[in-house]
Amino acid sequence: MNTTNQTNLQDREAAWAKQRRVVEQSLARRHAAERRFRGLGLSGVIFGLAMVALLFVTILAKGLPAFWQATIPVEIYFDPQIIEVEQRPGLLPGESAAQLREREMAWQTQLTMSNWNRLIENALLEFVPEAADSRAELRRLVTSGERFRLRDMVVADPSLIGKRVRLDLLADANIDVWLKGNIDRDLPDNQQQLSAKLRQWADDLYARDVIRMSFSTALFANTDSRSSLASAGLAGALAGSLYMMLIVILLAVPVGVASAIYLQEFAPRNKFTDLIEVNINNLAAVPSIIFGLLGAAVFINWFKMPLSAPIVGGLVLSLMTLPTVIIATRSALQAIPPSIRQAALGIGASKMQTIFHHVLPLALPGILTGAIIGVAQAIGETAPLLLIGMSAFVAAVPATPFDQSTALPVQIYLWQGNELRNFFEARTSAAIIVLLSVMITLNAFAIWLRKRFEKRW
Amino acid sequence: MENNLQRSLAAAEGTVGVSAAAKIKMTARDARVFYGEKEALHGVNLDIRENEVLAFIGPSGCGKSTFLRCLNRMNDTIDGCRVTGKIELDGEDIYDRSLDVVLLRARVGMVFQKPNPFPKSIYDNIAYGPKLHGLASTRAELDEVVERSLIRAGLWDEVKDRLDQPGTGLSGGQQQRLCIARAVAVSPEVILMDEPCSALDPIATAKVEQLITELAENFTIVIVTHNMQQAARVSNRTAFFHLGDLVEVDDTTHIFTSPKDKRTEDYITGRFG
The missing domain is CATH 1.10.3720.10 (MetI-like)
Incomplete structure (x- = not known):
């Protein structure tokens, strides 16, 4: 009786020990599986985050500089000798609204015909006096849409004629790109968008802080443009x-x-x-x-x-x-x-x-x-x-x-x-x-x- | 169809659940419930007397909660659920087309298994029903209804200083009494309780049971419970359901001391269930 009990006890202990060993062996495998799964999940998350970070970094790196754009603060003189225009038409006695509108249109056309570029050139000459004999070249510093801006200012307020106004003119898109270093400076002349003279002026004016990078309101205030690329906005x-x-x-x-x-x-x-x-x-x-x-x-x-x-x-x-x-x-x-x-x-x-x-x-x-x-x-x-x-x-x-x-x-x-x-x-x-x-x-x-x-x- | 009903009504005389004495509040004749094709309740005949506490007991899945939900047509909200037979409240067929279920539920209130206060203030929980039914027109009347209901539910002293706090912030037992107060606030004639204490600890349970006894003075109460001691403690009469049948209904003392049916005896002595 006693011995049977003894053997039973030993058997039971042996069985427990064996079960313990089996469980321990499977335990290592189970833990490893769990670690593997967690590792995979974590690396997936890290990979995803890295991709998002990469996306944001590239977009920000490329896009943020565009919020600052090359501008030239100048003083425009609305020279009455250049803007040859009569008084803005007012309502004459006995005139209909349609007739007035017609004369108004004629007045605007006349205004548009004025040589607005000359105003810009004159303003720029202050900084680049040596360009007096190459005005057409000098004009290319400023994006082509700015002359319409000057016209619109006068249409809105004809009393500007004869006055001097401080203005930030947008530089041409190519000038902006050149100054931001996005054009290869070592390319030969015949492959450059900008003439040697213009490049020289741009660098010079940028160094003198006449051209500066200022926050681009054009990006938000302007609509899209295909003729004056620098003024294209959203x-x-x-x-x-x-x-x-x-x-x-x-x-x-x-x-x-x-x-x-x-x-x-x-x-x-x-x-x-x-x-x-x-x-x-x-x-x-x-x-x-x-x-x-x-x-x-x-x-x-x-x-x-x-x-x-x-x-x-x-x-x-x-x-x-x-x-x-x-x-x-x-x-x-x-x-x-x-x-x-x-x-x-x-x-x-x-x-x-x-x-x-x-x-x-x-x-x-x-x-x-x-x-x-x-x-x-x-x-x-x-x-x-x-x-x-x-x-x-x-x-x-x-x-x-x-x-x-x-x-x-x-x-x-x-x-x-x-x-x-x-x-x-x-x-x-x-x-x-x-x-x-x-x-x-x-x-x-x-x-x-x-x-x-x-x-x- | 009509004949069948007549016959079963005639047959029901003198069988279980049909009561000759006392004033009858609700009656069920041959009430059957189908979930899809499956019949879950096989023709229940039962009278519910005015101002009594009637307990439904029976093993899980026996149809006691299903039958309870027939009494205020909460089964309507379950997809594929169909009720046949006749259930009357004060002699009116509650499944009649002309009867508005909203009115029925205002007359037959319900308290659920799990406390389910609205995620609003304690005050708004109680005031919602009376406002809905236009039972209180002024703020003062509403205040009075809220106070009276909370006093009746034995909760006033515990919450009177924080009526604007969310009802969900109360303890489980308090929440259940809040739900009872909410049901009471509409002044129903019958209150149905579906295992109201199954989610509560013994102290909260004792409070709710005491409350049921007090409420019985003014309301007719039907309570489903898994707890036979609870049925014994709170109810005047007890109905035993088994596998979709109403097996036996009698005074609670009789059911627990000398049940007529073998199945009832087996259940209350703990042989199954």
Whole structure:
């Protein structure tokens, strides 16, 4: 009896020891697997972060210098001997408004014919007196659009004639590139964009701090330009994008949220609603360029809406954003615990009251996040806009959503293809920075809203 | 169909759950519940008397909660759920087309298994129902309803200084009493309680049980419970459900001392469940 007990005990201890060994052996393997998995995950995250960092560093490195542009602060003398123009026409007795407009136009044409370049040359000669016999060359220091700026100033205020005004003239795009060192200085003369004289003047004036790098308001205040590249700006594209964003927010968000509420809370579950659900999910995966085709076919060909207009772009982007908003809203509604609905129904709230008093406020952070992510996605979209003509060159800020316009991502695409590569590479990156800032602002707004509404509950 | 119902109603006379004495608040005749094709409740006949506390007991999945939810049509909210038979409140068929479910739920309130206060202030939790139904028109009336309901739920002294704080910040037991106060605030005629203490500790449970006893003076209470001692402590009558059937209903003392059915005896003596 005693011995059996003894053997039993020994057997049991041996069995325990064996089990312990087996577990220990597998333990090493299991820990190794876990370490491997964690290592892989971590390296994936690090790789992703490194790529994002690389992207941002290259964009910032290329784009930030474009926010500072070579400018020449000068004193322009609006010489009455050069600007040969009569008094601005006023309303004569017995004259109709149309007649006045006609004379006004004639006056502006006359004004345009004045030799504005001469004013610029005169101003520059102060710094480069030796260029008196090569004025045409000297003029090329300043970008060609500046003469129209002078004219516009006089049209706006004819009393400027005869006065001296301090002005920052934008240097020519090539001068800007040259001074930023983006042109190979060792290239032979025949391969240089700028003549030897101009290069000499530019370097000289830059050293004397006559040409300086100052913050480029032109980038934000001007529209795109193809004749005066240095003055090309984003004003038109920004306005176009903002109009489209507004349209998307006003259309896609309410319609999407309302459809999601209906589908999630009210619609009966049957084959038809299943079909709708499948279609919405598929719609979210449709390539965006297809929506562009749809927009061109329906809004432009059928409804005869204007080409290149933010209204059409906004409608197309709204269609594209709808599925995103609907899916986000539905999942936000689904995430609200059923206990809240039961509580409200249990004391006799109607279905509508339950949803609007209790479910929707709780789902609001999720809905807002989904909506803003949808909007951010929409303003970054390029492909559908190309198909409705928003890639056209438009040199005006749209006054209404029905005017021709371009959009930020399309402007990036257009600048990327410009021939003056070394100037527009930086300009393009600057536009990317502006677009990214708009998106980051939107996302920050989404996060802020989320936090705010979460705190309330 | 109509004939069938007539026959089953006739057959129901004198069977379990049909009561001849006392004033009847709610009646169920041949109530069946289907989830899709599956019948979860097989023809329940039951009378609920005015101002009684009626406890439903039975093993999990026996249909007691399903039947409870029929009484204020909370089953309507479940997809694929269908109720047949006749359930009446004061002689009115609550599944009749002409009856508004909102009105029914104002008359038959409910307290759920897990405390589910709204993520709002304690005051707003109570005031929501009366405001919804227009039971209080002025702020002063509303204040009074809130105070009265909280006093009835035995919560007033604990929360009177922090009515503007969120109801979700209370302890579990307090939250459940808040939910009871919320149900009481609408002044329903019947209060349904679906395992109201299953998520609470023994002290909180004791408080809620005491509250149920007090509320029984003014309300008809139907309570589902897993806890047989609780049924014994709070209820006047107890109904035992098993596999979708109402097996037996009787005075609580009878059920626990001399059950008529073998299954009831097996359950209360702990042989299954």
